[in-house]
Amino acid sequence: MSGGVDSSVSALLLKEQGFEVIGITMKLWSYSGIDNRIQGCCSPEDINDARRAADQLDIPFFVLNLENEFRSDVVENFVKEYLNGRTPNPCVWCNSRMKFHYLIMKADELNADYIATGHYAVIKKNGSGLVLKKGRDGMKDQTYFLFNMPLAAMPRIIFPVGGLLKAETRKIAKEHRLMIAEKAESQEICFIPDGDYPKFLKKEKRMPDMLGEILDSRGNVLGYHHGYFNYTIGQREGLGVSASGRMYVVRIDPEKNTVIAGTAEDVLSKQLNADGINWLVDPGRKKGFRCNAKIRYRHQESPCTVELLDNDRVRVDFDEAQRAVTPGQAVVFYDGDVVMGGGWIE
């Protein structure tokens, strides 16, 4: 329970369905001395909200201290990825490691049969097995963040609000007078509540100001920057270069500390490779198969052909060029509503 509407209503629905529900908040990060008005998930206020929701539902509630696990499995990877010139997606790791690994271990310890979260996604029987499907609310579908769940964990996961629209979830919260019914959505990365990730990197890794060049594709110097890790592919703001027309980050070279900028056209590409693929549906031994792929959470999924390079590596060819294919982000494959799997853009 994060202290938000979705997980609180999830607990409520399960209780109504007759489950014996135990509320858990995972304390993942210490927010010391930050502005109380900035909210990220699992801040002290959020933990208190979760506790108050559990009080209202009259279920036992515990706070689990998983700060060390979060730091080693999520935050360190996050920092490393940026330093490698990539743009990480910590929410995917957080789900697969914190929720579908550590929380399931805790569930074992508590003799619990299932874990449930407030994600907008659906796990459904399909023939003899289970499949992960998009949530009913198209705007809220969170399967992009869930593709990396271990297949073995699937039978033990419940998404109680996956079949609801967000508005319906809120309505249920209001009808039951849950105190968090009107609470705002959490945004940004939870451990960087102000969204300023370069500041976070500087603090975490004591990254110095690293003056470097902003180049165009032919190697001409367009301007200067204060560290390649401040940039992400497709970024327009903060380049401050003098060139005719709008410029975007096209490539990042961490070794030379350079940022390569180009036009809107330069950030388009039709092809990508991805590794660390987690298959939720067996792709078979097909040479290439057709599906839709999503290359970031807010990306409009796009038709493509996926070719297996080896078991956990693929080549993806889009029918149409896509904007800002970003190394470090996930690519997730869909067959209609069914999540086939996904991996990490190289």
Added chain:
Amino acid sequence: MRKIYLDHNATTPLHYEVYSEMVPFLEKQFGNPGSIHWAGREARKAVEDARDRVAQSLASAPEEIVFTSGGTEANNLAIFGVTDNSPDSKKHIITSAVEHSSVLNPIKLLESRGFEVTYLGVDRYGMLKSEDVKKSLREDTLLISIMHANNETGNIFPVEEIGQIARERGVIFHCDAVQSFGKLDVIPSRDNIDLLSISGHKIYGPKGCGCLYVRKGVGILPVMFGGMQEKGLRPGTENVAGIAGFGKACEIAIESRRELSVRCGKLEDELLSGIFKSIQNVCLNGHPSRRISGVLNISFEGVESESVLMNLDLTGIAVSAGSACSSGAVAPSHVLIAMGLPQDLAESAVRFSIGMNNTSEEIKYVLDILGDVIPRLRRISPSYREAAAIKRG
């Protein structure tokens, strides 16, 4: 669900006689002790009667008792009360690494303001040696603050010897007796204790009330300012009902101390021998004998205390582990770490603290549950399986 409470070092249930003592002041006798009319007189009488009772229970004089909101406030008043009133030439404080946070945190603040602090360590049994206090004394030592009994292990510290040392050297000695009062003899004048803190809710009294004993002749300054209540050392209208209940609780604590000790000691033996008999790879944290009766701090190798706590809670058994941070998450205990316990054992420690109303039958139930929970947790704990495999070779 059956409910068994084994966390009496955290707080105790209110004794029914204490409750009865408080009721009139929550109903008809609502006066302010500072008022000069009949209503005030009634309330004032209650406060002074309670002061007599508390004083008697500490073998001290009523004018040596300052009512506070509890142990934390008493500790703060003692520490800041002395240091605020100290000459500039005295800048050294001696305390231990295993004090309660309401002693450690005020002293850390003073350290940041220029005081020099010696934090005495403890041995692997959590014991503190009075010679270490002696060795740490300096010309400019102002204050020694050492607890009587430790809240997490139940260990009893040699306060008589420390009092002797302090008196010989003219150093002020504050003793946090929150966990020992009602379980051990606490006689500050005999033990050369200048300042002593006790708390109501640890002795079957109400929460929000306690006191600081201030030996006659020891000058301290207030930490809060306002009216002249408690001779100006604790301004603010008195918590009359709480004070009345606290007074009664002190009286009962002295009357029932021996009986309670015997009773808790017996149950503690049953619990300890039961655990050692039925569960392997456990260790007792704390001194084998110099502990207050009824407190058991035990590490169950290979399982996290958090998991034990939750499992016991879900079966109705209330125990504690380490220190809960404000969010409610469990953090390893600074006391166990100071004892040199390895991190993993500190993280698998559970504290059972037995009280007045516990029964043999309850202990049997707890042993049954533990006998089920601990092996089950170990079966699914990768680290325990690994360690067991290494042991087997």
